[in-house]
Amino acid sequence: MTARVVLPGGTLGILGGGQLGRMMALAARTLGYQVQALDPDSTCPARSVVDRCLTASFSDTSAAEDLARSCDVVTLEIEKVSLATLNAVARHTPMRPGADVLSVVQHRGRQKAWLAKGGFPLGPWREANSEAELSSAISAMGGKCFIKSSEGGYDGRGQYEVKGASEAAVAWKELGERSVVVEAALDLKAELSVLVARGPDGQLAVYPPAFNHHEDRILAWSLLPGPLPEAVLSQASQVARDITSGLKVEGLLVVEMFLLGDGSLLVNEVAPRPHNSFHSTEVACLTSQFEQAVRAVCNLPLGSVEVVRPAAIVNLLGDLWLNEGGPRFEQVLAMPGVRLHLYGKRDARKGRKMGHLSAVGSTPEDALTRVQAAARLLGM
Ligand SMILES: Nc1ncnc2c1ncn2[C@@H]1O[C@H](COP(=O)(O)OP(=O)(O)O)[C@@H](O)[C@H]1O
Numbered sequence: 001m002t003a004r005v006v007l008p009g010g011t012l013g014i015l016g017g018g019q020l021g022r023m024m025a026l027a028a029r030t031l032g033y034q035v036q037a038l039d040p041d042s043t044c045p046a047r048s049v050v051d052r053c054l055t056a057s058f059s060d061t062s063a064a065e066d067l068a069r070s071c072d073v074v075t076l077e078i079e080k081v082s083l084a085t086l087n088a089v090a091r092h093t094p095m096r097p098g099a100d101v102l103s104v105v106q107h108r109g110r111q112k113a114w115l116a117k118g119g120f121p122l123g124p125w126r127e128a129n130s131e132a133e134l135s136s137a138i139s140a141m142g143g144k145c146f147i148k149s150s151e152g153g154y155d156g157r158g159q160y161e162v163k164g165a166s167e168a169a170v171a172w173k174e175l176g177e178r179s180v181v182v183e184a185a186l187d188l189k190a191e192l193s194v195l196v197a198r199g200p201d202g203q204l205a206v207y208p209p210a211f212n213h214h215e216d217r218i219l220a221w222s223l224l225p226g227p228l229p230e231a232v233l234s235q236a237s238q239v240a241r242d243i244t245s246g247l248k249v250e251g252l253l254v255v256e257m258f259l260l261g262d263g264s265l266l267v268n269e270v271a272p273r274p275h276n277s278f279h280s281t282e283v284a285c286l287t288s289q290f291e292q293a294v295r296a297v298c299n300l301p302l303g304s305v306e307v308v309r310p311a312a313i314v315n316l317l318g319d320l321w322l323n324e325g326g327p328r329f330e331q332v333l334a335m336p337g338v339r340l341h342l343y344g345k346r347d348a349r350k351g352r353k354m355g356h357l358s359a360v361g362s363t364p365e366d367a368l369t370r371v372q373a374a375a376r377l378l379g380m
């Protein structure tokens, strides 16, 4: 059975009104859709760019049904939506991606188990559901580990790095005495990510891998296309394509990967939504990730993933706003090829993503040089 096409003029619903929802809503509006969003925060970034914004928790099934009844299709921009909410939406209108995908992805242990079962390459890991299990898992992983909450973590939050099993008690407490995944700390040579769009009938579009640099476990900057050896790029694309098809994702899937010193490529984690490391598609590609998300969930033809010009982005964290007067953007905006993207967040907090700078260049490295020069003007 082929899925119905939701044509421009129809209404797109988005679970989540953060920056990803906001940028998706803007892309949907450009295509001529009406947009509604649901978010627990009444001041969320998407509020000012959508036709209707419902303030409700991600487990409020009646609010989700309210949204679904007035939308032709609903998507999401955040993983921590309850499965009951996703099922409630699906009773009224297509939910893309749906509860099947989210039930695997939103729990780190289940996600890793699914990937391992599919034969996808992972670093050493274990799930732990008690302090004792955590302690023995840390020892089994060789001592130096990343402990990650099974549910709800993002931007390095919900994580704790340890050097040995003696820290198990502190880590268990720190992460809320709930299910965790323990990963051996890997010696990373590089980090990359691949964005795949998949329509409800299985058509795929795969973007070239992005090269990502993290600081304090938060993405600091990203390059597109990632300047990496051809063999790495093709293997990464194949892995991401296979995971997306295997999960039957309707919408976007981003696969974060680690490249190790010996050349091996491992899957870190996957996210079924737009992703920070592909914000550069807005200035680099014929189709931005946000427009591609709309096309995929509305069952329109997918757009070209061609990179027209290499681009780089640098994230702007709330730290910059904590100085007297906040960031001075005028000098940055005088730089040719540099663009400012702000998310309209009311409160700046340390480590909170407030926006990003992008720049295009003749090569990815050139774009990075430009965007980093711009960031330096802001005191970064
Ligand atoms: N096992 C690991 N070994 C080395 N670095 C890691 C490991 N796990 C995470 N990191 C670092 O922390 C970052 C954030 O971890 P990740 O699992 O992707 O969490 P989040 O959901 O917050 O993005 C990674 O991009 C990487 O830089």
Ligand SMILES: [Mg+2]
Pocket (backbone or CB within 6 Å): 256, 269
């Ligand atoms: Mg990550």
